[in-house]
Amino acid sequence: MTAAFIGIDWGTTHRRATLIAADGTLVAERADGEGALACKGRFAASLEALIAGWPEADASLPVVMAGMVGAAIGWQAVPYLDGGTPLSALARHLTPVAETPPGRRWFIAPGYRLHGDGGEVDVMRGEETQLFGALHLLGPNAADGCYVLPGTHSKWVRLHGGRITELRTYMTGELFALLRRHSLLGRLMPEDAADDRDDDAAFTQGLDRAAAPGGLLHHLFSARTAGLFGRIEGPALAAYLSGLVIGDEIGSALATVPRDVPLLLVGAPALCARYERALAHRGVSAELLPETVGARGSHAIARAAGLIDG
Amino acid sequence: MTAAFIGIDWGTTHRRATLIAADGTLVAERADGEGALACKGRFAASLEALIAGWPEADASLPVVMAGMVGAAIGWQAVPYLDGGTPLSALARHLTPVAETPPGRRWFIAPGYRLHGDGGEVDVMRGEETQLFGALHLLGPNAADGCYVLPGTHSKWVRLHGGRITELRTYMTGELFALLRRHSLLGRLMPEDAADDRDDDAAFTQGLDRAAAPGGLLHHLFSARTAGLFGRIEGPALAAYLSGLVIGDEIGSALATVPRDVPLLLVGAPALCARYERALAHRGVSAELLPETVGARGSHAIARAAGLIDG
Numbered sequence: 040m041t042a043a044f045i046g047i048d049w050g051t052t053h054r055r056a057t058l059i060a061a062d063g064t065l066v067a068e069r070a071d072g073e074g075a076l077a078c079k080g081r082f083a084a085s086l087e088a089l090i091a092g093w094p095e096a097d098a099s100l101p102v103v104m105a106g107m108v109g110a111a112i113g114w115q116a117v118p119y120l121d122g123g124t125p126l127s128a129l130a131r132h133l134t135p136v137a138e139t140p141p142g143r144r145w146f147i148a149p150g151y152r153l154h155g156d157g158g159e160v161d162v163m164r165g166e167e168t169q170l171f172g173a174l175h176l177l178g179p180n181a182a183d184g185c186y187v188l189p190g191t192h193s194k195w196v197r198l199h200g201g202r203i204t205e206l207r208t209y210m211t212g213e214l215f216a217l218l219r220r221h222s223l224l225g226r227l228m229p230e231d232a233a234d235d236r237d238d239d240a241a242f243t244q245g246l247d248r249a250a251a252p253g254g255l256l257h258h259l260f261s262a263r264t265a266g267l268f269g270r271i272e273g274p275a276l277a278a279y280l281s282g283l284v285i286g287d288e289i290g291s292a293l294a295t296v297p298r299d300v301p302l303l304l305v306g307a308p309a310l311c312a313r314y315e316r317a318l319a320h321r322g323v324s325a326e327l328l329p330e331t332v333g334a335r336g337s338h339a340i341a342r343a344a345g346l347i348d349g
Numbered sequence: 350m351t352a353a354f355i356g357i358d359w360g361t362t363h364r365r366a367t368l369i370a371a372d373g374t375l376v377a378e379r380a381d382g383e384g385a386l387a388c389k390g391r392f393a394a395s396l397e398a399l400i401a402g403w404p405e406a407d408a409s410l411p412v413v414m415a416g417m418v419g420a421a422i423g424w425q426a427v428p429y430l431d432g433g434t435p436l437s438a439l440a441r442h443l444t445p446v447a448e449t450p451p452g453r454r455w456f457i458a459p460g461y462r463l464h465g466d467g468g469e470v471d472v473m474r475g476e477e478t479q480l481f482g483a484l485h486l487l488g489p490n491a492a493d494g495c496y497v498l499p500g501t502h503s504k505w506v507r508l509h510g511g512r513i514t515e516l517r518t519y520m521t522g523e524l525f526a527l528l529r530r531h532s533l534l535g536r537l538m539p540e541d542a543a544d545d546r547d548d549d550a551a552f553t554q555g556l557d558r559a560a561a562p563g564g565l566l567h568h569l570f571s572a573r574t575a576g577l578f579g580r581i582e583g584p585a586l587a588a589y590l591s592g593l594v595i596g597d598e599i600g601s602a603l604a605t606v607p608r609d610v611p612l613l614l615v616g617a618p619a620l621c622a623r624y625e626r627a628l629a630h631r632g633v634s635a636e637l638l639p640e641t642v643g644a645r646g647s648h649a650i651a652r653a654a655g656l657i658d659g
């Protein structure tokens with residue numbers, strides 16, 4: 040299969056690159072820790088090295104990037120699109136990278152900025168490409184719904200008629216990592232996060248606690264006392280904490296979504312599995328989309344922008 | 350004024366020691382960063398050095414300590430009292446320090462452990478001594494109420510008839526510090542926390558946002574977007590974040606306190622002032638107690654234990 044194009048989801052701390060054929064078939068994939076923060080000042084070199092590592096890839100292939108690479112802290116600031124702009128306009132707003140060397144075709148897709156009812160602003164970068172992929176996967180009618188994209192900054196996004204109509208970000212993953220690594224609570228857990236136990240019972244206890252009255256700040260302290268009194272062992276505490284924060288996010292977010300709106304989950308399989316369980320615990324089901332919708336989205340953008348022949 | 354006794358509130362990261370006369374008058378006071386974590390393995394030496402630094406103090410004076418010094422991570426684990434045990438029993442449960450050198454009289458006061466309706470456990474160490482001081486300051490009848498003790502782990506404590514009847518801890522201060530120091534959000538603030546601006550308007554914006562629907566995990570992200578779009582400048586962002594977490598704590602906690610129960614604030618003046626403003630913003634008033642109730646409490650314990658003559 041001949042590679043026709045490279046799509047990259049270039050986030051703050053991680054990067055996922057996909058080599059794609061003209062018909063959308065995935066030829067190869069690579070994920071690494073070359074996030075925007077790590078690549079400060081050497082984005083071009085990092086991208087060249089990525090491409091050079093793929094024997095199937097020609098350096099002249101068009102590259103479409105999405106994510107924090109297009110933020111002020113990234114490679115080049117690409118202005119956000121506003122909620123009124125349909126996802127189909129992404130191709131038109133692809134921005135060439137200013138420092139593209141001769142013979143290369145490097146582009147960054149814009150993110151979206153939405154204003155809430157209270158005048159508050161919320162933003163995404165990278166998720167718009169996954170949503171565009173979902174739109175192509177499901178078709179314009181079946182794609183309407185509320186997309187849940189769990190992660191460092193979880194997004195709950197309402198898609199209607201090919202437009203983003205609502206967006207709420209939850210700092211769930213970042214808070215979990217902060218508490219895991221830096222808090223007094225983290226000291227009760229194994230030194231190495233790899234030793235955390237993926238403990239169903241403890242995760243469910245966390246979900247139950249999150250659903251009880253008291254508020255997140257109070258429930259977080261319960262993880263500490265549960266650890267202190269041996270009600271939950273150290274290796275299972277991280278699962279309890281995960282249940283607490285995911286349960287809190289889901290409780291807050293579901294309150295903003297009418298019950299007849301279908302939920303669709305997009306993201307890393309292990310994390311999506313946790314969200315599925317947490318949603319099911321509240322009697323809510325969600326459709327799990329393949330993780331490849333991001334690659335499909337960048338392919339759709341590249342094709343609409345005329346970067347792929349055929 | 351002759352010093353008769355030393356009271357120490359020995360916390361996880363800080364220590365506050367008070368030299369007190371037989372009648373309860375404060376002779377001298379010292380606060381330092383010799384918290385329980387820093388003193389691991391050298392508590393006795395640290396205490397000797399503290400006393401030696403006071404010319405007014407004799408090394409044979411009785412010392413009553415409270416706080417994390419009596420926890421498993423502290424100097425010596427002192428068992429918790431249960432909620433049913435009145436504060437007046439603290440003196441009876443003073444625990445001598447095992448490694449007390451000859452000629453010294455060193456004691457640790459126990460903390461309290463309470464069980465909530467859902468079987469959950471909550472704990473305090475140090476605050477019981479402040480509450481006992483409030484009980485002495487206000488008298489047994491006027492002391493009934495809900496005590497708010499803001500800090501790293503804020504406590505909301507119901508006192509009734511000299512007994513602790515409810516206890517809820519909120520991880521507010523620890524979460525603020527984590528976000529300030531380690532999060533992506535913190536990067537938008539001044540490098541040095543001392544450059545944070547104590548900005549009334551931004552603090553109030555944070556309170557308003559915390560009171561709006563959406564949940565804390567979502568509101569925390571709003572601090573990031575407010576910083577990104579220059580709606581709140583870097584130096585004022587910490588005040589906004591403080592308003593968010595304090596507002597969230599107060600919203601959650603007030604829901605557990607009947608409106609006719611008086612609120613009493615105990616703690617560091619600057620922090621108490623923020624809580625007073627946050628409570629007033631919700632139309633709730635609180636009585637501010639002097640910060641010295643802790644010293645008064647340890648004096649009352651020492652006297653009841655017969656450690657002070659006269």
